[in-house]
Amino acid sequence: MAVPQTIARKKKRDWYGLGFITLFLLPALVILGAFMFYPIKETFRLSFMRSSGFGEEIYVGWLNYQRIFASPEFRQGFINVFTWAFWSVVIQIPLAFFIAFTCVNFRTRLIGRLRGVYYLSNVLPSAITAMLGVFIFSPTSGVIKTFAKSVGWQWLERIDFLGDPNIAFWSLFSLATWAYIGFGIIYLMANIEQIPSQIREAALIDGATQLQYAWRIVIPYVSYALRVQAILATVGSIKLFDLPYMVTLGGPRNATVTLGITLYREAFLNWQYGRGAAIGVIIFLICLAITVLQFAFVNNADTTSEVF
């Protein structure tokens, strides 16, 4: 008779646990379901429809995807976001690391003040950053133009920073580097500061230069943070919309167009909700794939390092 009583007690405990879990998880599940999973499912469904947002939706199969991949604008957006992602990882992360390393290891009064300056760009809304960008690069009254005029540098005056398709992308990228690097600096600084001071002292006593200390100790120590930064920069680049749209509208001739801008144009300017949804699906799948791959890589690397 003792056995059934034990089972009954276990069952009672399970119900209590289930209720407890449900109580805490259900609200989040309902909110996520209503505002995330359902819209994702609807986006997938809509991507197979021809829809203007009004009236009936017509099933068109893969037509939206075919049209999107045939569109030069989408292809240019695709190239641009991956170029942006590549250079974000290659330029922005090393630069953020360099600044963070300097701020942590060389604590002078000036550098202390610079910390705030570096992070300032990150707290500014994108609209303000975009306005600043236009203010800097404007061909009529921009800072660069005014400076070039005042010192008589006609070569600089002639550069069309936002209107030349060969330059506009890099003008925007330099603005974005300034705007987005602040978070990377603070995040990496927080990680570098976790390194015990004894390790640094030991390295310096052993004769390591600052470069060797950075390369052989700090970078391996913050490698996880660097990889997280790489994921954030890559996914952020794929989803990029606000800054290019507000500064150049994706122009000139799609030189700064992104997947986000093509989505906005198709859905909200061209009233092609189906095609907009299809672009949304593509962005979602790319971001998902990159995140899964990079986390798999991170986990493998962690496992490997544990083995050694």
Place this chain on the structure above:
Amino acid sequence: MTKSKWYGFLVMTLASLLVLSGVAMAQTTLTIWAVDGLELDDPHAYYVQSMVRNFTADNPDITLDWVAFGTEGAALNNRVRVALAANQGPDIFQSWGGTFMGEFARMGKLLDLTDDLADVATSEAAKSAMSYDGKVYGIAPFFAIAGLYVNEEVFEKLELEVPTTMAELEAVCEVLVANDIQPFAVGARDEWPILATYMYLVNRYGGNIFEDAVAREVRFDADPFVQAGLKIQEWSGRGFFGPTPMSEGYGDAQLLMQTGQAALQLSGSWLCGLYADANQTDQTIGFYSVPILEGGVGSATDLMGMTDVGFVATSTAASKKDAVVRFLTYAMSVEAAEKEAGRVASIPGVDPPNRLTGMASDVFTQAETIQFWWDQNLPPALTNPINLTIQSFLMQDTDVKAELGRYEILVEDELGRVQ
């Protein structure tokens, strides 16, 4: 009748009158979505602000719930589209007519006001802009036409005549370039500002060929479209749009005109208020017809333009139709329109508020045909691409014919192949 019965009768009558007056004074609230707000002291919004103030004072039984979305029309348009799709939204919204309005009319989202507004005096062009399929859905108290803004001071200083032909225009531009003055202020970074120039050039080369292209009788890469594109490319190469046309926004273009750094601008008459305001510019600017092309098809009286300020009623306001009609009728009154600081009125009897608006009104009254903005009058799927296509003509390495060919493929998707 006894005295008490008289008292009873009196009380009943008074009570009835009170009830009736209560019914008569029942408040109707009209929700109106617009671009301009009512709070700021902005000359651009004088008409709307005084119109709302005076209408509310004269009609105490109607409350206006005015919601402003900012002067960029996109925010208002996007909000309207989402709301009407869900059968929600305002009773009245500000609209520029065209296919954007037509799409709502086609879906039964708008209130047919054809009979109700039949007696409201307006120009045919304005009425046509606010109609779809023969039915009137709103009003357009102000109508914008595109014309040639000329800095008369600069012209006088350089002893230049206002051009009436394209050849004269090119000669004028050469002189301006030689004198380090930018001929045309455009603002092509914002995509749409170059559209008016292209529309006029297409008209001057091929007349009203645009309507034939929409009717699918000719392709969008037919000769006049290509010639107009090549002309923009040629002008851009000769520096007629300045050294950096692709990175100048519309605001930059206005600044160039206001400061006399540019001498010409082909744009809408909505700028008359700004350019006539001595607080905004110290230049003397005039408004003229766009030159003709010798040997071309289009004439100086072929104009490009559309609604400048317009209002449309939605089907959700059907139960308040009386209040809607009263508001729209007042918005079309001379009393309301004469408070405007610079736009061209489409209401007979409204005197232009300044010389520049008067010049634009004169051009408007001479119009024989008015072609609506292409980016407002094509199906929505084709409007943004046409602006992007035209913008690309400013670059020297653009293959104009190929770009128009790509646009034609989009048109075929929406409107079918040329018959």
